[in-house]
Each structure stands twice: as C-alpha cells, then as structure tokens.
Amino acid sequence: MQRKTLQVAGIALLAHLLALLAWHLVVTVGKVPAFILPSPAATFATLGNARYDWWGNTAVTAVEIMGGFAIATVLGVLFALAFTWSRLALTLLMPLLITFNMIPKVALGPLVIVWMSYGVVTNIVIAFAIAFFPILLTTLRGLRETEPELLELVGALHATRWQVFTKIQLPGSLPYLFSGMKVGSVLAVAGAIVGEFIGSEAGLGYLMLQVQVRLDTAAMMMSVLLISLIGIILYGLVSALEALVVVRDARLG
Amino acid sequence: MPVSADPMNTEAAPFIRLRNVAKTFTRDGAEFQALSDASFDIRAGEFVCLVGPSGCGKSTLLRILAGLLPANAGSTVSIGSPADPFRPGRDVGIAFQQPLLxxxxxxxxxxxxxxxxxxxxxxxxxxxxxxxxxxxxxxxxxxxxxxxxxxxxxxxxxxxxxxxxxxKLVLMDEPFGALDALTRERMNVELLRIWEKSGKTIVLVTHGIGEAVFLGQRVVVLTAGPARMAADIPIELPPQRTLELKTSEAFGAYSRRIYGLLGMS
Structure with missing residues (x-):
C-alpha cells in the first residue's frame, strides 16, 4: 500500500520534470526569444530579484485564496444545512442565489472595489463569491442523497429527524462536500487573481501587471507558477483531509 | 403471564391479525387501489411468505405491518396480544432488497x-x-x-x-432479489437456520414462487390488477428443509398451485 503510494508520487514527479524538460527544449532548440518565452532556468532565476518581493506577494495572494475558500466552505455548508432543514429558506433564497451565481464574478469586481476599496479583503470577497456556489450545490445534493428505503428502515423505529441527520445524512454528504471543495479550491484561485487584476497594490496578480509593462516575461511566468503552487497546496490539503475523513469507497474522486 | 379465562383461546390468539386490509392511494386526483381484501393471521414465531407479481400490493402490506403506512378505514391490523405485546416503533426489524449499509x-x-x-x-x-x-x-x-x-x-x-x-417481528422485502441464483439458494437455507435459532416471526415478500414455498410455513398469494389477496396456503413440508426438497413431488405440487393462482400455468 505504502509502496504503491510512493510509486504514484514518483511517477507524478517524473511527469512534471519531463514537462520542464520539454519547456527547456522548446526554448533552446526553437531559439524562442526570452521576452516571448524564457527558459525554465531564467524563470527560476527571477526569484533572486529582491525588488519583486516574492515572499510578500505570494503571502498576500495565498491569504486571499485561502481566506475566500475558507469562508466559501463555511457559508456553503451552513446554507446547505439551512436549505435541508427549512423548505421556506430553500424556496425563498435558492432562486436568489442562482441569479447571484449567474453574475460573472469579474463583472462584480469593480463594484466590490467601489464598496470596499481595493485590497486583500476585496479579493477575499471575490474569491469567496466564485467558490461559494459549487460548494453549496454539491453539499446540498449530498444531504439529499439518502436512499428512501433506508429512511423507511429507521422510520419504522421512529428515528428522530436529528438522528437521521447526524447518523445518515451528514456523514453521507461528506464525499459530496469534498467534491465541492475541490472545485471551489480551483475557483478561489481564479477569483483572487481576478481581484488583483482589477485593483490591488500587492499579490502575485498585481506583480504580473507590474512586470508585464517591463516585458519581464520570466517574472510573469514565475508568478503563474507560484499561483499554481498555492492552488496545488490547497487542493492537496483538501484531498488529505478527505482521505482522513471519508472511507475510500465513498469518495467521489 | 396473565391468566386467561379460556386458555385454549389464548393459545390460538394470533400474533398478527389482518381483516379486510385495504389501501388506496390518491395520485393526481385519481384513486389507485394498491391492496384489498387481505385477511389472514400470523402466529408468533411463524415464517410467512407473501408472493405475487409486481403491483399486487405485497410491499404495501409490508409497509402497513411496519407502521410506515396507515391502512384504509375499515381495515383491521392488530399486532401483538396481552400475552405477547408488540410495541410499534420498537419491535420491528426490516431488511430490503438492497443491503442499504x-x-x-x-x-x-x-x-x-x-x-x-x-x-x-x-x-x-x-x-x-x-x-x-x-x-x-x-x-x-x-x-x-x-x-x-x-x-x-x-x-x-x-x-x-x-x-x-x-x-418481535422481522419484515423482509425481496431480501435476496439482488443476488445471483446460487447465492440466493444458499441464503435461503441460511435464513431458515437463522429463523430457527432466533425464533422470530418473519414476514417475507418475494416474487419467487419457489423461494416462497421453500421458506414459508405459509404462503399468502396476492394477485395484481386488481390488487387483492387470492389465497393463504399452509405449506406442509418437513421442518428440516434442504435444497433437495425443491425437487420433490410435494414441493412441485405447491408451486404448481401458486402458479395456477397467479394465472401462469
């Protein structure tokens, strides 16, 4: 078991190294100019440029992504619970939320900036807005996904609503919640960067706009790599938590 | 133990008594008869099979016994007796076709x-x-x-x-319906052994006629269109039932009779 996990991890690492190699070959063999596509080595070398404050900018973006994602998870689950418990909440709020979800979050960005000025909090709000809905929807679906016959089986024993909820619905919804969180984690990354593009004074998205003007393509590539890295770490955390909480067979993948 | 004035009567009092049990559902304003005319008794510790085609009301009857559905007015459904009390919501165990684990x-x-x-x-x-x-x-x-x-x-x-x-009462709705034929036969033998050891009253719904005859001390036959009870047949086969029994003449006679009642012979 352990050995197999190591093997899979090894292959994953190898695939990434091969992709780097391919990138390197495209640049060197194709003689691509550095302002179009810098080599991997040139890209990583920009990390040495202290003017770009890599640590600071990465931290800001990470806080925005994680913050927006965390709030989306908490509120998504709370709303799903409320909708499961109250028919009124579902019929009253769900149509509003669906309409809200139709708004392109990019279009929402400038408004949020008008309301809250630009900065970390604004970008957290945008990341939250884009990650919230899928988490809500999948959790809601999971809470409802109980076999009717199982409900009869416990209903014949006069199980209370609370027992059905804690013993059957809630644990049954966890695989769905994690599936929603995985989608949400990817979207939260996009949300935070969109926020930084629209208006900000720090973060990797902000940095990208700064270095774009100087045609420092290597720094732009590096920013993209770091943004992805934050996303990968978040996704990994969600997957690790899932592996801990959800029995293998119940996982939705 | 309460002493009855008529010990013979106490002895004969059934654990479950059904008289003229019927159930109509209303769907889109139209009435739909899911079950009618079910009248039979089940003694404590008895193994009774309900057999019939889809739509004959056997699962409806099971749900009425489970207390999940009310029967129509005019129906009598009584479970338990002073000597053998039955607590709804407590004394019922259910197994369905899917394990639902x-x-x-x-x-x-x-x-x-x-x-x-x-x-x-x-x-x-x-x-x-x-x-x-x-x-x-x-x-x-x-x-x-x-x-x-x-x-x-x-x-x-x-x-x-x-x-x-x-x-006190175990209800089974097609418990082996999702299993392959050989596993199903093995499970039938197994279930009889479990029943003998546990001494429970078991009501089992199936559309397998052979399964019903093999398992039941009695087989209640229900027909569809209109849904009603057609017969209540005591199965007088040896108590120690083995799979060879299925090839016997007596077993065949019971099966033929049920096929006949269902209009399939």
Missing part, C-alpha cells in the same frame, strides 16, 4: 444502527451484534467496511442488523 461504518457499527436509534445500552448491543454476526457467519468481518464484502455478505449484515434490537 452505511458505507462509512464498519460492519459491526452497521449492525448496531437500529439499537443506537432506539437508545439501547451500547455494551450489550455490541455483544449482541457480535453474536448475530456469528450467527450469519461473518464473525471475521466485523472490522471491515461494506465495500470489502460481496453482495451476499452485505445482505447477511443487513439481516443481522434487522435482528440487533431483538424485534
């Missing part, structure tokens, strides 16, 4: 679910669940998750679960 619980915890819902003491329940797993031949599997078991094993777990709270 909780994927995130190990086998032992799955078996314990009904007792948890009833708030029975956990230590005794765990003991009992272990005994039952032993009875269904799965004592080695208590730490496993459902996905690690075959379909037949999962259904054994479901049967153990239906017994864990020591119910």
């Amino acid at each position: 909780l994927k995130w619980r190990r086998v032992l915890e799955n078996v314990m679910l009904p007792a948890e819902i009833l708030g029975l003491p956990m230590r005794e329940t765990r003991e009992r669940a272990r005994d039952l797993l032993n009875l269904v031949g799965l004592s080695q599997a208590e730490r496993k998750y459902p996905y690690e078991l075959s379909g037949g094993m999962q259904q054994r777990v479901a049967i153990a679960r239906s017994l864990v709270h020591d119910p």
Whole structure:
C-alpha cells in the first residue's frame, strides 16, 4: 500500500520534470526569444530579484485564496444545512442565489472595489463569491442523497429527524462536500487573481501587471507558477483531509 | 403471564391479525387501489411468505405491518396480544432488497444502527451484534467496511442488523432479489437456520414462487390488477428443509398451485 503510494508520487514527479524538460527544449532548440518565452532556468532565476518581493506577494495572494475558500466552505455548508432543514429558506433564497451565481464574478469586481476599496479583503470577497456556489450545490445534493428505503428502515423505529441527520445524512454528504471543495479550491484561485487584476497594490496578480509593462516575461511566468503552487497546496490539503475523513469507497474522486 | 379465562383461546390468539386490509392511494386526483381484501393471521414465531407479481400490493402490506403506512378505514391490523405485546416503533426489524449499509461504518457499527436509534445500552448491543454476526457467519468481518464484502455478505449484515434490537417481528422485502441464483439458494437455507435459532416471526415478500414455498410455513398469494389477496396456503413440508426438497413431488405440487393462482400455468 505504502509502496504503491510512493510509486504514484514518483511517477507524478517524473511527469512534471519531463514537462520542464520539454519547456527547456522548446526554448533552446526553437531559439524562442526570452521576452516571448524564457527558459525554465531564467524563470527560476527571477526569484533572486529582491525588488519583486516574492515572499510578500505570494503571502498576500495565498491569504486571499485561502481566506475566500475558507469562508466559501463555511457559508456553503451552513446554507446547505439551512436549505435541508427549512423548505421556506430553500424556496425563498435558492432562486436568489442562482441569479447571484449567474453574475460573472469579474463583472462584480469593480463594484466590490467601489464598496470596499481595493485590497486583500476585496479579493477575499471575490474569491469567496466564485467558490461559494459549487460548494453549496454539491453539499446540498449530498444531504439529499439518502436512499428512501433506508429512511423507511429507521422510520419504522421512529428515528428522530436529528438522528437521521447526524447518523445518515451528514456523514453521507461528506464525499459530496469534498467534491465541492475541490472545485471551489480551483475557483478561489481564479477569483483572487481576478481581484488583483482589477485593483490591488500587492499579490502575485498585481506583480504580473507590474512586470508585464517591463516585458519581464520570466517574472510573469514565475508568478503563474507560484499561483499554481498555492492552488496545488490547497487542493492537496483538501484531498488529505478527505482521505482522513471519508472511507475510500465513498469518495467521489 | 396473565391468566386467561379460556386458555385454549389464548393459545390460538394470533400474533398478527389482518381483516379486510385495504389501501388506496390518491395520485393526481385519481384513486389507485394498491391492496384489498387481505385477511389472514400470523402466529408468533411463524415464517410467512407473501408472493405475487409486481403491483399486487405485497410491499404495501409490508409497509402497513411496519407502521410506515396507515391502512384504509375499515381495515383491521392488530399486532401483538396481552400475552405477547408488540410495541410499534420498537419491535420491528426490516431488511430490503438492497443491503442499504452505511458505507462509512464498519460492519459491526452497521449492525448496531437500529439499537443506537432506539437508545439501547451500547455494551450489550455490541455483544449482541457480535453474536448475530456469528450467527450469519461473518464473525471475521466485523472490522471491515461494506465495500470489502460481496453482495451476499452485505445482505447477511443487513439481516443481522434487522435482528440487533431483538424485534418481535422481522419484515423482509425481496431480501435476496439482488443476488445471483446460487447465492440466493444458499441464503435461503441460511435464513431458515437463522429463523430457527432466533425464533422470530418473519414476514417475507418475494416474487419467487419457489423461494416462497421453500421458506414459508405459509404462503399468502396476492394477485395484481386488481390488487387483492387470492389465497393463504399452509405449506406442509418437513421442518428440516434442504435444497433437495425443491425437487420433490410435494414441493412441485405447491408451486404448481401458486402458479395456477397467479394465472401462469
């Protein structure tokens, strides 16, 4: 078991190294100019440029992504619970939320900036807005996904609503919640960067706009790599938590 | 034990008494007769099979016995007697066609679910669940998750679960319907053994005529279109039933009679 996990991890690492190699070959063999596509080595070398404050900018973006994602998870689950418990909440709020979800979050960005000025909090709000809905929807679906016959089986024993909820619905919804969180984690990354593009004074998205003007393509590539890295770490955390909480067979993948 | 004025009568008092049990559903304003004319008795400890085609009302009848559905006005459904009281919401165990195990619980915890819902003491329940797993031949599997078991094993777990709270009445709705034919026959023999050991009253719904004759001390035949009870047949086969019995003349005669009642001969 352990050995197999190591093997899979090894292959994953190898695939990434091969992709780097391919990138390197495209640049060197194709003689691509550095302002179009810098080599991997040139890209990583920009990390040495202290003017770009890599640590600071990465931290800001990470806080925005994680913050927006965390709030989306908490509120998504709370709303799903409320909708499961109250028919009124579902019929009253769900149509509003669906309409809200139709708004392109990019279009929402400038408004949020008008309301809250630009900065970390604004970008957290945008990341939250884009990650919230899928988490809500999948959790809601999971809470409802109980076999009717199982409900009869416990209903014949006069199980209370609370027992059905804690013993059957809630644990049954966890695989769905994690599936929603995985989608949400990817979207939260996009949300935070969109926020930084629209208006900000720090973060990797902000940095990208700064270095774009100087045609420092290597720094732009590096920013993209770091943004992805934050996303990968978040996704990994969600997957690790899932592996801990959800029995293998119940996982939705 | 309450002393009855007429001991003979107490002796004969059935555990379940059904008289003119009917059920109509209203769907989109139209009335739909799901069951009519069901009148029969079940003695405590008896194994009764309800057999019939889809739409004959056998599952409806089972749900009425489980207290999940009310019967129509005019129906008599009485379960238990002063000598043998029955507590609705407590004394009923159910097994369905699908095992319906909780994927995130190990086998032992799955078996314990009904007792948890009833708030029975956990230590005794765990003991009992272990005994039952032993009875269904799965004592080695208590730490496993459902996905690690075959379909037949999962259904054994479901049967153990239906017994864990020591119910007086066990209701089974096509419990082996999702299993392959050979596993199903093996499970039939197994179920008879479990019934003999546990002494429970079992009502089992099936559309397998052979299964009904093999398992039941009595077979209640229900027909569809219109849904009604057609016959209540005592099965007088040797109490020690083995699979060879299925090839016997007597077994064939019972089966032919039921096929005839269902208009299939």
